[in-house]
Amino acid sequence: KPTIFTGGYNPEGAIKWVEEVEIIFEALGCTKENKTILGVYVLREEANNWWRNVKLRMGADGVVILWE
Numbered sequence: 718k719p720t721i722f723t724g725g726y727n728p729e730g731a732i733k734w735v736e737e738v739e740i741i742f743e744a745l746g747c748t749k750e751n752k753t754i755l756g757v758y759v760l761r762e763e764a765n766n767w768w769r770n771v772k773l774r775m776g777a778d779g780v781v782i783l784w785e
Contacts, residue, residue: 719755724764742784752784 719741722734738759742752760768775782 719759721759721761722764723762724760724767749783749785753782756784 720734720737722731738756741747742755745751745755747755757768772782
């Protein structure tokens with residue numbers, strides 16, 4: 718069960734979250750595309766709002782957004 722990430726200014730919390738999610742990616746053998754899908758799945762509140770804005774800006778140009 719991946720840790721939920723809500724966003725906000727918390728650099729140490731964000732780094733810890735990324736490390737935990739990457740352990741899950743490795744265990745599941747995730748592809749680059751699936752890493753983004755799973756990472757987005759656990760975004761909530763401010764982090765989810767940020768993601769929706771990024772997706773709108775980048776998706777408009779047809780850019781594929783990968784985890785890296």
